[in-house]
Amino acid sequence: MIAAGRVFRPGARGxxxxxxxxxxxxxxxxxxxVRGVLTGTLGVNPAETIQLExxxxxxxxxxxxxxxxxxxRMTGWNVVIQFRRMLGLFAFFYGTLHFxxxxxxxxxxxxxxxxxxxxxxxxxxxxxxxxxxxxxLAITSTRGxxxxxxxxxxxxxxxxxxxxxxxxxxxxxxxxxxxGDPVWYAAAVxxxxxxxxxxxxxxxxxxxx
Amino acid sequence: MLLKTKREIPYxxxxxxxxxxxxREFLQLGAGVVGAIAGGALIACANDAVDASVGTAAGSAxxxxxxxxxxKMVTTTExxxxxxxxxxxxxxxxxxxxxxxxxxxxGQLKTSPWTVKIDGxxxxxxxxxxxxxxxxxELEERVYRFRCVEAWSMVIPxxxxxxxxxxxRADPQPKASFVEFQTVLRPKEMPGxxxxxLNWPYTEGLRMDEAMNPLSxxxxxxxxxxxxxxxxxxxxxxxxxxxxxxxxxxxxxxxFVDKMPHTAWNDANPGEYGFYxxxxxxxxxxxxxxxxxxxxxxxxxxxxxxxxxxxGDQVASMYAGMDLxxxx
Numbered sequence: 001m002i003a004a005g006r007v008f009r010p011g012a013r014g015x016x017x018x019x020x021x022x023x024x025x026x027x028x029x030x031x032x033x034v035r036g037v038l039t040g041t042l043g044v045n046p047a048e049t050i051q052l053e054x055x056x057x058x059x060x061x062x063x064x065x066x067x068x069x070x071x072x073r074m075t076g077w078n079v080v081i082q083f084r085r086m087l088g089l090f091a092f093f094y095g096t097l098h099f100x101x102x103x104x105x106x107x108x109x110x111x112x113x114x115x116x117x118x119x120x121x122x123x124x125x126x127x128x129x130x131x132x133x134x135x136x137l138a139i140t141s142t143r144g145x146x147x148x149x150x151x152x153x154x155x156x157x158x159x160x161x162x163x164x165x166x167x168x169x170x171x172x173x174x175x176x177x178x179x180g181d182p183v184w185y186a187a188a189v190x191x192x193x194x195x196x197x198x199x200x201x202x203x204x205x206x207x208x209x
Numbered sequence: 210m211l212l213k214t215k216r217e218i219p220y221x222x223x224x225x226x227x228x229x230x231x232x233r234e235f236l237q238l239g240a241g242v243v244g245a246i247a248g249g250a251l252i253a254c255a256n257d258a259v260d261a262s263v264g265t266a267a268g269s270a271x272x273x274x275x276x277x278x279x280x281k282m283v284t285t286t287e288x289x290x291x292x293x294x295x296x297x298x299x300x301x302x303x304x305x306x307x308x309x310x311x312x313x314x315x316g317q318l319k320t321s322p323w324t325v326k327i328d329g330x331x332x333x334x335x336x337x338x339x340x341x342x343x344x345x346x347e348l349e350e351r352v353y354r355f356r357c358v359e360a361w362s363m364v365i366p367x368x369x370x371x372x373x374x375x376x377x378r379a380d381p382q383p384k385a386s387f388v389e390f391q392t393v394l395r396p397k398e399m400p401g402x403x404x405x406x407l408n409w410p411y412t413e414g415l416r417m418d419e420a421m422n423p424l425s426x427x428x429x430x431x432x433x434x435x436x437x438x439x440x441x442x443x444x445x446x447x448x449x450x451x452x453x454x455x456x457x458x459x460x461x462x463x464x465f466v467d468k469m470p471h472t473a474w475n476d477a478n479p480g481e482y483g484f485y486x487x488x489x490x491x492x493x494x495x496x497x498x499x500x501x502x503x504x505x506x507x508x509x510x511x512x513x514x515x516x517x518x519x520x521g522d523q524v525a526s527m528y529a530g531m532d533l534x535x536x537x
Contacts, residue, residue, distance in 0.1 A: 043297070043298070043308075043309070044293070044294045044297050044298035044308070044505055044506055045298060045308070045361060045503070045505055045506065046506060046508060047503065047507075047508040047509070048308075048361075104508075104509070105503070105508055105509055105510065106360075106498075106503075106510050107510070108501075108509050108510060108511055113498075117498060120493065120495075120498075121493075121495055121496055121497075121498070122495065123495075123496050124496075173496070174496065175306065176306075176406075176474075176477070176478070177302070177306065177405075177406030177407060177477065178406070179306060179404040179405055179406045180305075180306050180307070180404060
């Protein structure tokens, strides 16, 4: 059991190693897509495969980022906070690839049409808002910004809740019917945000003694 | 005098002893949760990788060659899409909503024996065996563009017979102004039905003049062979100037009616899918711009979408005087 404790509470060297492992692992999906393009194994509609995959991975990293705090609060396993920034930045990384793939493949790099498209199609607008709401979070993820913003940093970074909700609606709306994966992703968003809601309600109305 | 007292830790922040004593279990639980999520993500990744591959149509009934097809109507000089593309990337929600699902699961559908019920406002209703219907007219090859509402397109060498011939044979009554089509509904052979999504059985319809248009085809094959199940075996509609979802698959019923029929997609989302659903680059779908299309397997949506999918000469006159923004 003591050994297990060491595994779960690694020292500085262990944490550094874990970060490297996580970093490399998080790049695997992107590497697989690059390999797929080069070998022509992304299926009948390769552009769509890229769009779907980068979208899904954006969502997965968003959910992992949002899972860090509930995990800490419920288990006291504080070391996970060390990985939150990287998880969040990978959500932004895949989100940016996702957005870029839409702009490149669907709009063939046209800027003017992009804004018209965003204005006209609500599901694109929500996807764009999801990406846009991640932008300030990525920028202010550095040590300097965390120091400069102080307490406000936490407030600013609650913007990720907006990101998650926009992403869930964007994914669901993209499909012609509401079944399959978008349902599960939306449910996952409801769970990770649900924790926060419960905490909020508890803090507003303390439990009667 | 100001006395600084050490802030007391509220009891709410002190871990209950019962939980404290079980802290290792929680750590393990936490590790388990993370492990499960990571594992789930990996599995999902692996699934996606499989999904991206071209459907292999395992389990689908063997295709038989259709001999002696000499009559041809080639409507485009663009290159044909590959057999693997046409049979590996399909929308057939009864087998699942992912594009690879029909190729994977449609093999379960038994397409023999097959009868088509023709009824409603006609003088020769009945249950027609598939072979009997096929004998109605000479089979011919039709090379058509196929444009999905999702803004992708293909060029497909169908084999089939004019819908008009089958309609004439059923001898519709003068009051019959619409034709309704129904796809087979077999929950045991169609795993996608459990997921829900549409009001099944899949129903589509055409106005009588649209159905009688020489372009309207009842397809029974492609690339010289009988249809694969994921393409709507054994018999499906092809109306190339309309979006793909109008091309109802695996037809078991053709009904002549005097009112505009309900259609599956119009029921699901009337604001997005109209009854006519003619290919129209000037009327955007709320989710897909229809100005351009992605010709499979191209990465880029560089193909300009044509009015009526390029079949205006043959069909535009049917809609003369109609506001196609209103009747989308």
